Amino acid sequence: MYNNIGLMTPRGSGTSGYVQKNLAHIKPTRKQDEFLKEIKAMKENVIQARRKANPEIVLHEMKRDIELKKITLQEELEARGIAEDEIIQRVQRLEDKLKDMLNKGEYQLDHVADTHIKTQKKEEQEKKIGEAFGIDNQQFKPGTAFDFDAEEKTRLEKKVEREMRKAERLIKLKEQKKEEKKRLKELAIQQQSIKAAQEGDVKKEASRSRSRRKEKKSKKHKK
Numbered sequence: 168m169y170n171n172i173g174l175m176t177p178r179g180s181g182t183s184g185y186v187q188k189n190l191a192h193i194k195p196t197r198k199q200d201e202f203l204k205e206i207k208a209m210k211e212n213v214i215q216a217r218r219k220a221n222p223e224i225v226l227h228e229m230k231r232d233i234e235l236k237k238i239t240l241q242e243e244l245e246a247r248g249i250a251e252d253e254i255i256q257r258v259q260r261l262e263d264k265l266k267d268m269l270n271k272g273e274y275q276l277d278h279v280a281d282t283h284i285k286t287q288k289k290e291e292q293e294k295k296i297g298e299a300f301g302i303d304n305q306q307f308k309p310g311t312a313f314d315f316d317a318e319e320k321t322r323l324e325k326k327v328e329r330e331m332r333k334a335e336r337l338i339k340l341k342e343q344k345k346e347e348k349k350r351l352k353e354l355a356i357q358q359q360s361i362k363a364a365q366e367g368d369v370k371k372e373a374s375r376s377r378s379r380r381k382e383k384k385s386k387k388h389k390k
Contacts, residue, residue, distance in 0.1 A: 229274055233265045 237258050244254045268274040 229269055233262065233269070233274075236265065237262055 240261055241254055241258050244257060249257075265274060
């Protein structure tokens with residue numbers, strides 16, 4: 168006994184007489200109702216999808232960056248005292264090179280401060296991740312992971328689609344077997360006809376040989 172807790176004597180109790188932790192006790196888990204309430208709250212407070220980048224604004228920022236690089240190069244060349252004609256030629260070559268990269272989709276901004284450009288880069292990153300994991304970004308909707316009804320519907324649709332493909336494969340296999348059986352039957356008929364023709368030729372040859380022997384015998388008797 169300790170602190171007035173326990174048995175006065177362990178005799179006849181089947182225990183050691185000491186207060187010990189009940190290892191068989193299972194802690195109560197969260198109730199199902201609380202779990203469903205949390206799931207319902209998640210479904211109602213779905214995170215809104217991010218706004219897509221405006222390609223016109225992104226293109227405008229890239230063109231603006233090209234013009235800024237042209238002005239920067241021009242100012243550097245003027246500070247170095249290079250002739251005006253040479254400056255115009257170098258600036259034009261730079262412009263042609265950057266615009267060619269822009270048309271091919273290879274132009275990248277040195278700084279990413281605009282929200283639309285950041286969004287575009289994020290979309291490209293998500294597209295690569297989706298392709299790697301086989302996720303269709305066109306059909307995916309935010310919050311569908313907590314919509315159990317939609318998940319069950321998708322699961323059943325996939326199951327039906329698998330069964331349809333399986334049935335189509337079985338039908339195709341049956342048709343192939345039927346065609347193979349028909350081909351073997353035609354081949355057997357051809358072999359039988361060839362065999363019958365060969366047997367007919369053998370019988371004709373045998374009859375000819377018998378007729379020749381008879382003619383020889385008849386000639387001997389006449390002599």
